[in-house]
Amino acid sequence: MSESLLEGRWSIAIDPARRDGRIVESASEPATGARLEAFPEALDPGLAAALNRIGIEQLYSHQAEAFEAAAEGNVILTTATASGKSLAFNLPVLNAIAADPKARALYLYPTKALAQDQARALARLGSPNLRLAIYDGDTPRDERPAIRRQSNLVLTNPDMLHVGIMPHHRGWGDFLANLDWVVVDEAHTYRGVFGSHVANVLRRLRRLARAYGREPRFVMASATIANPAELAERLTGAPARLIDEDGAPSAGREIRIWNPPLVNPAIGARRSALAEAADLLADLVSHEVRTICFLKSRKGIELIRKFAADRLTERGRPDLAGRIAPYRAGYTPAQRREIEAKLVSGELLGVASTDALELGIDIGGLDAAICVTFPGTVAGLKQMWGRAGRRERGLAVYVAGPDGLDQYFCRHPDEFLERPVEAAILDHLSPEIRDQHLVAAAFELPLTAEDEEFFGPGLEDAGQALVLRGELRKAGKGLVPRRAGFAASDVSLRSSSVGDIAVIDRESGEVIGTVETGRAFTTIHPGAVYMHLGTSWEVEMLDPVEGQAIVHRFDDEWYTRPKVETEIFIDRTLETREVCGVKLSFGHLSVTDQVMAYQRILSADGEAFDLVDLELPEQEFVTRGLWYEVPEDFISGMALNEMLGALHATEHGQIAVLPLIAMCDRWDIGGLSTNLHMQTGTPTIFIYDGHPGGIGLTRRAFDLFPRLVGDALRLIGECPCDSGCPSCVQSPKCGNLNEPLFKAGAISLLEAMAGPGAGKNMKQES
DSSP: OOHHHHHHHHHHHHHHHHHTTOEEEEEEEOOBOOOEEOOOTTSOHHHHHHHHHTTOOSEEHHHHHHHHHHTTSOEEEEOOTTSOHHHHHHHHHHHHHHHOTTOEEEEEOSSHHHHHHHHHHHHHHTOTTOOEEEOSTTSOGGGHHHHHHHOSEEEEOHHHIIIIIGGGGGGGHHHHHTEEEEEEOSGGGOOHHHHHHHHHHHHHHHHHHHHTTOOOEEEEEEOSOSOHHHHHHHHHSSOOEEEOOOOSOBOOEEEEEEOOOEEETTTTEEOOHHHHHHHHHHHHHHTTOOEEEEOSOHHHHHHHHHHHHHHHHHTTOHHHHTTEEEEOTTSOHHHHHHHHHHHHHTOOSEEEEOGGGTSOOOOOOBSEEEEESOOSOHHHHHHHHTTBOSSSOEEEEEEOOSSHHHHHHHHSHHHHHHOOOOOOOOOTTOHHHHHHHHHHHHHHSOBOGGGHHHHOTTHHHHHHHHHHTTSEEEETTEEEESSSSOGGGGOOSSSSSOSEEEEEETTTOOEEEEEEGGGHHHHSSTTOEEEETTEEEEEEEEETTTTEEEEEEOOSSEEEEEEEEEEEEEEEEEEEEEETTEEEEEEEEEEEEEEEEEEEEETTTOOEEEEEEOOOOOEEEEEEEEEEEOOGGGSTTOOHHHHHHHHHHHHHHHHHHGGGTSSOOGGGEEEEEESSOTTTOSOEEEEEESSTTOOSHHHHHHHTHHHHHHHHHHHHHHOOOSSOOTTTTOOTTOTTTTOSOOHHHHHHHHHHHHOTTHHHHHHHHO
16 A cells, blocks of 8 residues: 555545544654664574565664674664564574574563464574474463473563472573573563562562572663663663663654544543544544554553444445454453454454554564553553554554553643653562562572672561561571462462452353452443453353452443442651641551442443442552542631542542652552541642562652642642533543542642642733
8 A cells, every 4th residue: 555545535434523623633753764784793693584585674773783792792672663673683693593502591571462473483593403382371281391401592581480480490401501682572561560579579589590590681671761771680680781772764754733622611521532443443444544553552452442333334344344353451362363363454443452462473564553541651642653654654543541641641742742751660579579589589599698688778678578487488598488389379460469350151161351359340240241352241140269260251231340448547757748738657557448339331332320239358468659638728618528528529630640759650559539538637638559479669659649639629720611521530440440439629629739829820820
C-alpha cells in the first residue's frame, strides 16, 4: 500500500472527528534515514553468511556499536521501537557461540510470548553451533533434563529463573559453569515492585554464577527512558555502557489527540472512550488499515473488540468483524500463539490488546496504533504508538477517557506532547522485597558477609533480623533457611498473591482462562460478568481454596463493577511535618479491603441499574503511604455529608494528578478519606501505594506535597462541570462507587491548603 493511499484511508476514517472537534490536537513526527556500517571484522563468517541469507548485509550504527561494546563489558541499549535492538544483542552472543559451542547464554524476557517470538527469529537465522531452547512453565517436564544438558542458549523469564532454575542450580551446574552471557530484553518493564524483585533475582544469579567460576556479561535492551544507565546498574548491581544513538530509519507518524464529545455538559459526561475507540477501530478496519488498539483494562479490551465487531456487522461487514480479536493475559498459551500468528499473516486486520502486546513481539506491519486513555507513562504511550508505522508512515491516536488526568492533557495538549519520558524507578533495597530474596539466596548457597557485594549494605543486620524472625538459622560460617522446602516458591515477583484461579466453563469443564488470586474477589466474584476472547461469562461460584471459578455463557448487555470497603491502620509513623497548613505524615499502613457488593452497568451508556450485596472475606496487606490531618477551620461550615464529599473529592483529585510527579498511573495508588479516623482523631485523608510493601510512589508525593495540592486544585478548578464529573473528582476505581463527592468543598479545601490567592491565581492561569 503506498503512503499516499494509506494516508488517504486514514483520512476517510478520522476526518469526521476533525470536523466535529473531537481531534483537539495534531502533530507529526518526521521520517529519518538509516546510518549503516559494514559487518565488524570480528564477526564469525558463518554468522555473517546466516545474516546474508535473511537479507541483512549491513548493520545499523547502534548495532555495530553494541557489538564492539559488548566485547569489553556490560551494555544497555535504548533506541526506538523497531530499530533492530534484538539483532544488536544477538550478534555478540551468537558470535561467541559460533566460536565456542560450549559457551552458554541466558535470555530473559518479561513475558512468555516474547521468548517464543525471539526463539522463532533465532531459529530462522540458523547461526552456527546454536542449540536454543525455551525453558518456562509451558516446557514439558520430560524435555527439561535435555535442555539443561545440551542447550547453549536458553530463553526464559525472571519468574522461571527465580523458582525453576536457581533453586535447582546443581542440575544446571554445567550451564552455570559456562555462562558467559545474560541478555535482559525490555529492561524498562522492570520497575516498581516487579523491577525491585527482578533486581534481586539478577543479583542472586550473579552470586551463583561466581560460585561456579563465571562472571557473565549483561547485554540489556530497553525502550526509551530517562535513566537507562542508572536502571541497568540498579538491575544488575554492575555498571553498563549506554548506547542510545539510533541508526535505524524511521517512517515517521501522524499523531492525533482525540477527546470524546460531551453528551451532558451540565454534569461533564462524555461519550465512552471505549465506544469512541471501538468506532475508530471499526472505521479503520473497514478501510483495511491494520490497527492495534491498546487499553490497560482486560475487560475494556474485550468490550472494545465486541463493540467494534458489532459496528461492522451492523454495516453489513460481518466478514471484517471476524478479523478483529482481543489479546490479553489470562489466555492459554495456545490461544495467544494463534492470535499472534494471525496478526503476522495478516488474517487479522485489528486487535484490541492490553499492554501484553506493547512489547517487542513481531506482529508484522501495522498501520495505526490507538491508545485508549493515558497508560500511566509517556514511555509506555510511545512504546504502544511505536507498534505501528514500522515500514510505512504510521498513525498514532490517543483517545482520552473521562479520567481527570486524561482531560487535563486535553486542556493542555502541548504539555502532553512535549512531556519527556520518565525515569524507571525500582528499589532493590526495599526491606520487604530484599528479605524475601535473602531467604531464597540462602537456600541456594549459605548466606555470608561476603554477599554484601551483591545484596548491598546492611546485609549482616538484615540476616540477623531474619534469624530472630525464625526465617534463617546459622550453619557453619553462613545462614541457611530454617524451614524445609523451596523458599523461592513463596515469593511472587509480579503480584501480592501466589497462584492463579482457573476459570472453568460449566458446560464443557474446560479451563477458559486464569485470574491472579489477588484479583479474584474484584474480578470473578459470584455474579461478576467475566469477559474472555470477546465472549461474556457470568460467574456462578468462586472457590479460592480449590483455585477455581465456575462460569456460564452470558448474553445480556451489561457488565459489573465491585463495591469495596477499605479500612486503614497506621502501623508506624516514619516522618511527620507541617506543610500546607496540615499535619502531614508518612509511614507503614495496614490496608484491609472487603468486596461488599457489585453494580450492574448497562454497556450502552455506562449507567448503573442495580446493586447486589456480597459476602466475601477481607483481604489485608501492608504498604507505605502518606496521610494528613485536616484542620477544623478548613472545612468549617460544611454539613457532615458535604464534609465527607469534600474529603473524598480531594482524595480523588490528588490521586488523579499523582502520575504527574511519579512514574505510575492511578491504579497503582489507593486512597481513603474519613471524617474521623480512630488513630488520628480528626478528619484524615490517606494516599498509599497499592502494592504490598510500597514502591516509593507516595514517598515522592510526600516530598512534593505542595505540588500535589496545587496540581489537584488546577485539575478540579479548571473543569467546567457544575458539581463534579469523571474529568475531575470521580474515579473509575473508587470502591465507594463515587459516593459522596462535593466538588465545591474540595476546591475550598485545596485552596485553604494552597494558601491565600491560590484559587484566584489558578483561575487566571486557566
